[in-house]
Amino acid sequence: MSFLRIQNLYKTFGGQVAAVNRINLDIAEGEFFTMLGSSGCGKTTTLRMVGGLEKPDSGAIFLGDQCLVAPEKNLFIKPEKRNMGMVFQSYALWPHMTVFENVAYPLKLRGIKGAEMSKKVEDVLALVGLAGLGERPAPALSGGQQQRVALARALVFSPKVLLLDEPLSNLDAQLREEMRRELKSLQQRVNITVIFVTHDQIEALSLSDRIAIMKFGVLEQVGTPEDVYFRPATPFVRDFLGKTFLLSGKVASANDQTISVDIQGSSSASLNLPRGKALTSATKSLTQGQSVTVAIRPEQVNLTSGRQDGRANMVEATLQTVQFLGDRYEYTVTLGTETRVLASPEQQSAKSGDRVYLELKPEGMTLWPSEK
């Protein structure tokens, strides 16, 4: 039984382009669910429709067995009646109130007063690590602290769902990492259903139980972080998450166990891919001679300067430049006419113009239809 259900949700701005194009989602109770995509993909619009800050053109949203919005039935529950907490990208702390007053506001609106209110506010401030800062005016806090206040304000009335709209994007890199870890542990302690919107893949991968990747208002893939990272369903998901190293080739042979691919621009190279891992939903059928793209994460490519005999899946390339980046070296190589960039923590003896070899780990390779 899903807890929050989104059915055929559709929304346009100005009637032209669909910001959210008939999406369906089922989110379980207590789940940390992330919507990931670049800006303008419809993730924030979807979140705001769940919160009631935007109205869909059609479709429906259910919370448990209650219908929150259904334009066809002329049904719309106002945001203040939905009992959801929300943290905004700008935090939206009210500058004329202290931290305590900001957090107490939702309680006052629910008729909770006096000692009970104070206790709840103090508890939630302690929960987010701000005990004792209640009397500060909200604008006098640092970015990270403001973020915690916004979180406290969204949690204080024990909402059914917590909506997070890019809450970490205004923090500097170090603080963002810290808050990310805290957010995860907080969610586990409170055990609340979270819908989290971000364009940052690290946040999405590290925090989520499941991720929905959106593009142009459509869901590209929904799955666990491992699913979407290692088994991307579409080229967009594959390239959006992490870096990919692409090689063009043709199918030389295929049987039940392995698929053999000849790599263009490298006369010697032929790759053998284990069929079970390599095939994606985008490549159902294969014929001999078909143009394909082999994708692999750069961390699963090993660069060596000499050819090591007896090893399979070696591709020959020419080293162009080497750059030292502190924790790693970045190698720019050419395969035939194409240029690729690889990183490795190890320094190689090869120099510019030298022949180098790339060893591709078989289990890391996936096979895609040719992209041109």
Next chain:
Amino acid sequence: MAKTETFNAPAVTRSWLPPMDGGTAIMAALIGFMGFYVLYPLTLIVINSFNTATIAEPEVYGLDAWRKAFAEPGIWRSLWNSIKIGLVLQIVALPTGIFISWLLARTDIMFPNALEFGFWISFFLPGLATTFGWMLMLDPSTGLINSWLRQMPLLSGLNFDIYSFSGIVFVHLVSNGISTKVMLMTPAFRRMDASMEEASRMSGASAFTTLCRITVPALTPVIIVVFLLSVIRIFSSLETELLLGVPWGFYVYSTKIVDLARQEPPLVNQAAALGSIILLFLAIFIPLQRKLISRRQFTTVTGQFKPKIIELGIWRYPATAFVGLIIFILDVVPLLSVLGGSFMTRFGFFNLPKTWTLEYWRMALTDPRILQGLHNTLIVAVSAGVVGALFFSLIGYILVRTKLPGRGILDTICWLPSAIPGVLAGLGLLWMFLGTPIFRPFYGTIVLLVVAQVLGGITLATQILKANFVQLGKELEESSRMSGAGFWRTYLRIVFPLMAQTMVMVAVIKFMFAAQHNGAIILLATSETRTLSLLALDQVAAGYREVASITIIMITVLTLGVAIVARSFGLKVGIRAD
């Protein structure tokens, strides 16, 4: 150590524009000139309140003027009346202005742009036009609305008298009281981060609770600024009280000063004593005002712009009708009645054998006094516009772009005139021109009026210019300097052309103020140098209402007309965060 300093000093000064000695000289000249221009007349007011001889006579110092001024209850009453009008006005205008700004900026009210334009019109509509237009409507015996009321069966007992305290407050409300606030606050409401309101909705508050507990309190700093700007205006108001108060012996301090100075023999020293009291009040109030205004505002503005608006639902129609009605009262009624007044044989008498006539227009267009007034208005307003734009752009540039010592002083001097009521500035200038032998030949000439009206818009002009200089990329000038151009060449060849559009706007604003405002010149003009606005005041006072309508229409065309042209070039009014 000393050696390094001497070595570095020339390099440091060269990097600030203009070079140290030239720059300091310019700054000293500007502070000296502006200080003399702004402060000397005011000093003269205070000094001469202790003088018992009239202007241009040898001074006889004594406390006589103060003693007489304090002995006369009229002076105290006029001060109290000014304050009373200001208070009642703000109590009504501020909440109304906040509510309308919110409706325009944050809700799905119909035609928001057209409605906002209505307030913009009202903002630039001469106060004289609004006052006179409503006089024609609400005169207790001849007013159109009152004659209609008399014909109504049940309402025949109802009669509005515009010559009353509430009449004066009403006219202030419809002339500038509401529109100024809407003009200044709507942009602030529009820029406010919508997620603050959304956060409140998500916390469980309704749209109305959110307005009262989040939106308005979060905008308190802006509201305070608008309030403080309005409070100062209490003391600059003149025309409305002159037309609606003086006929029944109701004086505010500005009309009292004019009255004292115009008596025969003139009681200028008592006027100076009264003026000194106002200056004392301002001396306390202005620093306070500046401190409050410059205090850091809440950061309610975010880069992330979300123009999310509140749906009014069923209230959409009444809200639109309400704001529409306000605009009808602010713009349409006064304009129509002034127009009607000029074309009707007798205003409001629709059953005369000959209701409509062009006779008054024929008279007006051949009346040498009106033509002279038009001539004078154009000279004063064009001079104020051109001199203002050129001279104040230099001041604005120096304030923003150089690090010369004394900028704070110059900035403060440029701030003062906005707080100095026109009547006081005029009184001071009167003394300066009559009391200083080298200036005396100018008395009675139109030069005086130009000098007074250039002063009037200093603050607004420098503020607009400063804001635009800040936006102008500094690299453009620096690259000119690097190419080998000096301060003046850079200013004339790079800055000046780039700022041309802004300067035109400043010129237009100063033109409008000069054509519209009488406070600073009412004591300086003679019957030969009278402008159209002064002429209109005299015409109304003498009872020539139909001709006065025509004079007022001319002023309206000159000011509002020019404003509409300027608007098409992008003229904007609002609080700037600088």
